[in-house]
Amino acid sequence: MWLILIKLAWRNIFRNKRRTLIAATAIGIGLAALIFVDALMIGMSENMVRTATGSFLGDAQIHRAGFRDAQEVALTIQALDDVTEGLATEAIVEHFTQRVLAPSMITSPANVSAIALVGVNPQTEQFLSQIDDVITEGVYFEGDSSRDIVIGAKLAEILEIGLGDRVVVTVAQAESGDLSQEMFRISGIYHFAGEEMNSGMAFVRIEKAREMLAIGNAAHEIAIKFTSLAYSQDSTLPFWKTFSQHGNEALSWIELMSQLNAILEMTKVSKYIMGVILFGVVVFGIINTLFMSLYERMFEFGVLRAVGTRPFGMARVILFEAGALAIVSIGLGAILGFVLTAIFAHVGIDYTGIEMTGVTIQEFIRPVMTVEQFVIYPVWLFIFTIIAGLYPARYAAKMVPVDAMRRSF
Amino acid sequence: MEQVQKTEVIVTEGITKVYAADGIPVNALNGIDLTIQSGEFTAIVGPSGSGKTTFLNIISGLDSPTEGKVWLAGKVLSEMSGNELSDFRRDNIGFIFQAYNLIPVLTVEENVEYIMLLAGVPKAERHERVIAMLETVGLKGVADRTPTQLSGGQQQRVAIARAMVSEPTIILADEPTANLDSKTGADLLEMMHHLNLETGMTFIFSTHDPMVMESAQRLITLRDGRIDTDERK
Numbered sequence: 001m002w003l004i005l006i007k008l009a010w011r012n013i014f015r016n017k018r019r020t021l022i023a024a025t026a027i028g029i030g031l032a033a034l035i036f037v038d039a040l041m042i043g044m045s046e047n048m049v050r051t052a053t054g055s056f057l058g059d060a061q062i063h064r065a066g067f068r069d070a071q072e073v074a075l076t077i078q079a080l081d082d083v084t085e086g087l088a089t090e091a092i093v094e095h096f097t098q099r100v101l102a103p104s105m106i107t108s109p110a111n112v113s114a115i116a117l118v119g120v121n122p123q124t125e126q127f128l129s130q131i132d133d134v135i136t137e138g139v140y141f142e143g144d145s146s147r148d149i150v151i152g153a154k155l156a157e158i159l160e161i162g163l164g165d166r167v168v169v170t171v172a173q174a175e176s177g178d179l180s181q182e183m184f185r186i187s188g189i190y191h192f193a194g195e196e197m198n199s200g201m202a203f204v205r206i207e208k209a210r211e212m213l214a215i216g217n218a219a220h221e222i223a224i225k226f227t228s229l230a231y232s233q234d235s236t237l238p239f240w241k242t243f244s245q246h247g248n249e250a251l252s253w254i255e256l257m258s259q260l261n262a263i264l265e266m267t268k269v270s271k272y273i274m275g276v277i278l279f280g281v282v283v284f285g286i287i288n289t290l291f292m293s294l295y296e297r298m299f300e301f302g303v304l305r306a307v308g309t310r311p312f313g314m315a316r317v318i319l320f321e322a323g324a325l326a327i328v329s330i331g332l333g334a335i336l337g338f339v340l341t342a343i344f345a346h347v348g349i350d351y352t353g354i355e356m357t358g359v360t361i362q363e364f365i366r367p368v369m370t371v372e373q374f375v376i377y378p379v380w381l382f383i384f385t386i387i388a389g390l391y392p393a394r395y396a397a398k399m400v401p402v403d404a405m406r407r408s409f
Numbered sequence: 410m411e412q413v414q415k416t417e418v419i420v421t422e423g424i425t426k427v428y429a430a431d432g433i434p435v436n437a438l439n440g441i442d443l444t445i446q447s448g449e450f451t452a453i454v455g456p457s458g459s460g461k462t463t464f465l466n467i468i469s470g471l472d473s474p475t476e477g478k479v480w481l482a483g484k485v486l487s488e489m490s491g492n493e494l495s496d497f498r499r500d501n502i503g504f505i506f507q508a509y510n511l512i513p514v515l516t517v518e519e520n521v522e523y524i525m526l527l528a529g530v531p532k533a534e535r536h537e538r539v540i541a542m543l544e545t546v547g548l549k550g551v552a553d554r555t556p557t558q559l560s561g562g563q564q565q566r567v568a569i570a571r572a573m574v575s576e577p578t579i580i581l582a583d584e585p586t587a588n589l590d591s592k593t594g595a596d597l598l599e600m601m602h603h604l605n606l607e608t609g610m611t612f613i614f615s616t617h618d619p620m621v622m623e624s625a626q627r628l629i630t631l632r633d634g635r636i637d638t639d640e641r642k
Contacts, residue, residue: 011514303510308499308527402471
């Protein structure tokens, strides 16, 4: 019995090929749009997270609790040796680097600017940040001069200096608060897409920064790169507890850049809203198509009822037609979505230079296809289509045969 | 009157049907009492608006009377639920429509076996009965064709096969010859008459065709929703 009804439904939707094709294309475009938008958002999110974590932040960081709010140079990481030993043996940690951070003033013969002075270990820092990759003039800490300083192009412009010029950096020492000044020579100038890093930071060797701040072998920050970015999103990992001892705190990029995370969460919500709107449009399209088909074959439905098809049997015919329409639409939509996404994944979309929540997009955004897009959305569409078919199906089930046939006898 | 004799296939008692046309009540049937015995070859005739259509709709359970009762094969139609009525029509009534009304997306075989499918008849038996029935109505070798590939006369033969294949108690035929040329109509009528005699199945026609009236054993004339004449030949 099911087979004949399925056969009936499948053949019926191809009775008016043009209408079915138009309806299926419209529904398919909805599905393709959803697949593409989802792929685009995944691509954009990955791009932004990769930019944010890969530029300088790292996947996670360890600080002394309170340091991030107070930016107080005396708040160095506790039990630093234990922490670094622990990180060195942690399986999920691929690289880590220590940093010293201090609010400071940088002075040139022409100008002065407030910056964040960052003391880095060039050997380990290269795995955590991209500064060495974006050097446009000079070099990134080659040789062993402790007076090398690397600054951004914008800061160089503000200070009206160039490669080889001298600057003076002033910081307040940790314990005493006494001012400490050192002269540096510009050894490298970098150019990041982000304004903040271009104009508000300067990099020196970590040993020199420690000396200036009189903090011994201490560090303010340890930036960490995991073997997989996914670890940073897993708050259940014992890692976070292990490295949040001795008054320190281990935080993932999600907490470090909560604004970015909020934006990404918001894009997920907006994707769902868009999905609901698209499927809502699709639902009305399906209802319209099914009703048109139903009215066109009213007499036939009357005959089916007259010869003994039960009301539920009539409803099943309509639901099977809805299902058949969904299958055709899913086929079209999936192909269209795949082609569209594949093209843009290959070509990329140029949003470079655009800054969102402090993250400046540096690479072309390439939509990312996932298996879920071709499984979950089609399943949703199928379910929505069946739900949409319930209304015309109910109408068909309640149809009085004599009314449907009108001139039956 | 709750229990009818086995030979009384259809019994109607005081059938009245009132329609509201633009709010104005119209009496389509005015108290029809009628008994049709099994095996009868009956024609219901009358001018347009006499109530033929309404009467056939009511005795087949496609419509319900405003007043009165219909017994079909001993069952009161108005006491059945929607599903019971569907099953009852499937098992007891074969329909032949003026415009054939075959399902165009199904093949001839699928059209004919549809009612048996509803009744859950096994596939092998269905196939056997369909082939035998198509042979009976003179349509050997067309089982895989679709209705659009057949002539009007052939389509009506398929409709007759569909109506008879499940061996219902009665066959209700709405102007079965109206869309056919006189020769094809005569052939089909003869075939139905032959099947009536052979199987003892009850045939009730609604018709304007003198040929059908002539071949009917019983001629019931309706006028203004009432039985005007009831002749047995």
